[in-house]
Amino acid sequence: MTVPPPAPARHFASDNYAGAHPEVLAAVTAANVGHAPAYGDDPWTARLQDVVAARFGPTASAFPVLNGTGANVVALQAASPRWGAVVCTEQAHVHNDENAAPERVGGLKLLAVPTTDGRLTPADLDRFAWTIGDVHRAQPCVVSLTQSTELGTVYTPAQVRAVADRAHELGMAVHVDGARLSNAAARLDVTLAELTTDVGVDVVSLGGTKNGMLLGEAVVVLDPDRVPGVDLLRKQSMQLASKARFVSAQLLALYEGDLWLRCARHANAMADRLRAGVDATGLVTTVPTQSNAVFVQMPAPVAADLRATWRFYDWDRATSTVRLMCAFDTTPDDVDAFCTALAASVRTHGAVVPAAG
Structure with missing residues (x-):
């Protein structure tokens, strides 16, 4: 008598434990046909640019990467000069869960702010304003918002706008670690653009793995003037996949429709x-x-x-x-x-x- 295997376990440790969505797997299979140019010069990555522009606005461009840490490191490096520092919360993923990759790989100092709900406010940026121009201190050049936060809370569009406006007044770029951006948009019933482009965000680490993909995320540049050089930094940071079509195909499956x-x-x-x-x-x-x-x-x-x-x-x-x-x-x-x-x-x-x- 053949004993059937036990049903696959589902746990509550992380959304990274989940497998891949069947529609994502089908997209990977559909992309697995013949030869295609490598390193992102393929039709899937080209189509992804149109999809990202439709979701985030006409100035948006997407750079597929291999994982969320890579997306954050590439995005933060691009948004910051060599002497820059990043303001984030003490709970932020970039601060606690990336094994100092922003510091060691990106060469960035993180200025972590204690919070009770995982969210930054304009006042949190003001605590660093007096250090701008002080040669003895790392210069706060980027603010990184985690959306949704590591505590599961979300920033409303108005809250993002308030932080972004103050950041820009201080000469800082605005990054969103959007590993769970989709969860925030779904909860608030807003579009991805309403939560990013429309409220002053300059660059997004766009999530995929936590929401149904096998692997992969994307750095989405919303303001190319504030966030230059992502194409070069992606390669330098070992985040440019040679067979990029398979990452882009997954992102298309997720974001072209409503998946x-x-x-x-x-x-x-x-x-x-x-x-x-x-x-x-x-x-x-x-x-x-x-x-x-x-x-x-x-x-x-x-x-x-x-x-x-x-x-x-x-x-x-x-x-x-x-x-x-x-x-x-x-x-x-x-x-x-x-x-x-x-x-x-x-x-x-x-x-x-x-x-x-």
Whole structure:
């Protein structure tokens, strides 16, 4: 008797755990025909320029890269002079999760600002304004906004505009780390341009891998005057794929139609469902659920019970806070099974979380 394999597990650790969307895989297969010029001189990458212009505006141009860290490093280098520094939050991915790649590869100093919700404000830029022109200090030349933030919160268009206006007044360029830009746009029900080009953003690291792609992102330049040299820096930073058509084909599958929006809406909806299930247990959620992430204070015995089946990450061990992420392929059954197990464990162990410190 042949025993069927177990159903593939779905976890709540990261949207990077998800596989590739079938429409993305079909696009890669469709691009796998004959020979095509290498290094981006192919029809798929050419068509991607039209799609990006339609999504972000006529001045936008796309440079496919291999991963999100590469997109951020290339974009920030292009937006900053050699003596420049980048203002970001203490929670930013570029600050915490890229193994100092902006510093070591890009040669950039990061000026990290403490926040409670993962978002920068114009006042956060003003704290560095007095250092501009001081030869003893790294010059703040770029502000990097993470959208949605590492805490799962989102910037509204008005909030982005306020930061961008102040940044430009100070002579700074504006970068958006948009690994989850689609989730923010879906939550706010706005277009990608309304969240970037229309509110003063100069360059975007456009996400793909967290929203249904096999691999790959794109640096999308919105203001070429403020962000020059991306084509050269992409190669120098080892982010130019020789068979670029396969990255571009994925980006086309995601952004030419509405797949980016369908995937993001679904992930957000699953996070809403998960948040409701967590709230029903009486556990404390620490930030609003505005994209596809839920942050909850989970007692260690409860976390241990759940980790027998599901993976998820500690976020702040001092407060027993964990991060739960949903993806384009998370199902209602996945969420309900997790929440049922969570509720049972809370009934067994209680919901007491040790105080920080």
